[in-house]
Amino acid sequence: MLLxxxxxxxxxxNPLYLFKMKLLLIEDEPAVVSVITRGLTEAxxxxxxxxxxxxxxxxxxxxxxxxxxxxxxxxxxxxxIEVCKAIRREEIATPILMLTALGTTENIVMGLDSGADDxxxxxxxxxxLEARIRSLLRRKSNTTPVINSALLQIGNLTLDTDxxxxxRAGNNIQLTxxxxxxxxxxxxxxxxxxxxxxxxxxxxxxxxxxxxxVVDVYINxxxxxxxxxxxxxxxxxxxxxxxxxxxxxxxxx
Numbered sequence: 001m002l003l004x005x006x007x008x009x010x011x012x013x014n015p016l017y018l019f020k021m022k023l024l025l026i027e028d029e030p031a032v033v034s035v036i037t038r039g040l041t042e043a044x045x046x047x048x049x050x051x052x053x054x055x056x057x058x059x060x061x062x063x064x065x066x067x068x069x070x071x072x073x074x075x076x077x078x079x080x081i082e083v084c085k086a087i088r089r090e091e092i093a094t095p096i097l098m099l100t101a102l103g104t105t106e107n108i109v110m111g112l113d114s115g116a117d118d119x120x121x122x123x124x125x126x127x128x129l130e131a132r133i134r135s136l137l138r139r140k141s142n143t144t145p146v147i148n149s150a151l152l153q154i155g156n157l158t159l160d161t162d163x164x165x166x167x168r169a170g171n172n173i174q175l176t177x178x179x180x181x182x183x184x185x186x187x188x189x190x191x192x193x194x195x196x197x198x199x200x201x202x203x204x205x206x207x208x209x210x211x212x213x214v215v216d217v218y219i220n221x222x223x224x225x226x227x228x229x230x231x232x233x234x235x236x237x238x239x240x241x242x243x244x245x246x247x248x249x250x251x252x253x
């Protein structure tokens with residue numbers, strides 16, 4: 001009898017874990033809070049709500065057992081961008097899903113640059129929010145494959161995956177967390193055409209058709225940093241298909 005009860009409880013909870021996962025929702029709109037908390041509670045999550053940015057930041061800093069943070073941008077006391085940056089400064093790696101009405105490419109880039117892992121624009125469907133959460137939690141739980149060497153290199157560009165240091169021709173390159181993940185994925189897949197959707201899925205962990213201009217923006221960020229001092233182009237644009245990491249004088253299959 002006990003086994004039957006246990007099976008039902010697991011089946012009605014998040015399929016990724018046996019126990020309820022704790023989520024922190026930082027949102028000031030009562031109607032949005034009601035919809036999200038009701039839906040996620042029914043899906044098997046335990047939701048803690050903070051009505052403003054300052055309270056949400058304090059909860060995130062004081063209680064590091066949250067599996068994921070859902071963060072609005074336009075908040076009283078402290079906006080979501082500031083909250084996200086403050087959380088990342090404390091080296092808290094909890095996935096952050098930004099949930100906001102600000103949906104331009106510039107807003108999305110700003111949110112991701114501040115340290116967010118995903119960005120969902122209001123109005124949204126609860127089913128998509130739940131799917132985004134599952135995607136981020138899968139990404140968090142996946143074990144990073146072991147590679148033979150910590151050094152990734154093409155031409156005179158080197159990335160040390162242990163120290164997270166990037167250099168070109170002996171000069172250090174300062175990268176944001178997102179720029180680092182993008183460069184790492186490009187270097188792990190040299191001489192292969194990578195579509196914008198593949199880059200979104202692999203670098204940002206996004207399984208949905210979010211604005212692919214975000215990829216173009218970050219490619220341009222990387223190019224400016226790794227092509228300093230008139231260094232030759234390494235990130236090649238493949239018209240209509242995506243991008244490829246290779247030296248100009250290399251032939252591709």
